[in-house]
Amino acid sequence: MRKTIAMVLVAALGVTGCGAHVSEGDSGAVPAGYPVTVTNCGAPLTVRRPPSRVVTNDIGITELMFALGLDDRMAGYVVDQGQSGGIASSPWKGDFAKVRKLAEKINREVVQGAGADLVFAGWNYGFSEGTGFTPDTLRQLGIASYQLTEACRNGVGKQRGIMPPLDALYTDLRNLGKIFGVSDRAEQLVKQYSAQVAAVEGAVAAGRQRPKVFLYDDGRDQPFTAARNAGPDEIIGKAGGTNIFADLDDSWTTVSWEAVVQRAPDVILINDYGGEVGTVADKENFLRSRPGLRDIPAVKQGRFFALPYAALVEGPRNASAVQSFGAYLAGLSR
Structure with missing residues (x-):
């Protein structure tokens, strides 16, 4: 579901939503280059400083963080037992070993217990009205959310998807690059993946x-x-x-x-x-x-x-x- 309000992450553990003004006195000096704003599932997400205690849900989402070299910004990840084989074959197997696995099912207690300042998940990738675990409920707890773009709802019931899947991947890489101050790394990955795909497509x-x-x-x-x-x-x-x-x-x-x-x-x-x-x-x-x-x-x-x-x-x-x-x-x- 698209939101039209801003979600503002004002400090490592503090969040202000609904387009609130963030004063310069909030939680110390703002790092150089911040705040930054990205568009996530049609809504602005503004961060005052790079998140430092991120909780991710699902293996692909977690590997996005690892590919960007952001293992040190994570409080932990959540994957179910069915993804153990994927971790064993992952190019980032070493990162999975370094970062703490928090649980097999994500919920409010898990992310609060980890002291999360940002949850990176998606609709049917952790977020669900049925479980009560949604960006809205996290915002009420003072925890910001970044939603997987592939799973953004498109305004027709619970249908998902607002752009072609690879564009969704590149959008998330670039957004995360801005949020965490690693845009150069993000652009390198987008260039690498685009070239790989173009080579295959061109050979057809x-x-x-x-x-x-x-x-x-x-x-x-x-x-x-x-x-x-x-x-x-x-x-x-x-x-x-x-x-x-x-x-x-x-x-x-x-x-x-x-x-x-x-x-x-x-x-x-x-x-x-x-x-x-x-x-x-x-x-x-x-x-x-x-x-x-x-x-x-x-x-x-x-x-x-x-x-x-x-x-x-x-x-x-x-x-x-x-x-x-x-x-x-x-x-x-x-």
């Missing part, structure tokens, strides 16, 4: 038929998949494929098996949770056994490809995911 043969791809996250009665505002949509597209649910204006969402069968994907991209939410083999076996699915091109031809969860949600592994999937799709056309 002109006129080559793009295979139709179904992202299978999980779900037996109904599949959970990626619509056009989720990371896999551009991972698929930049790699040379077409997401069969790119017409849905949402992020991660539930569809029907009938729709999957009707759209007849050529390839199935599997979200690999590292065995905690069904192994890749379990998911393949299920897809092979379900009536109707057995006859779609991807299953008949055995065209399955898996990427780890941390590479599919917004995060610094997205560019390498484009490279990996692009190589796979290129191999199919030979």
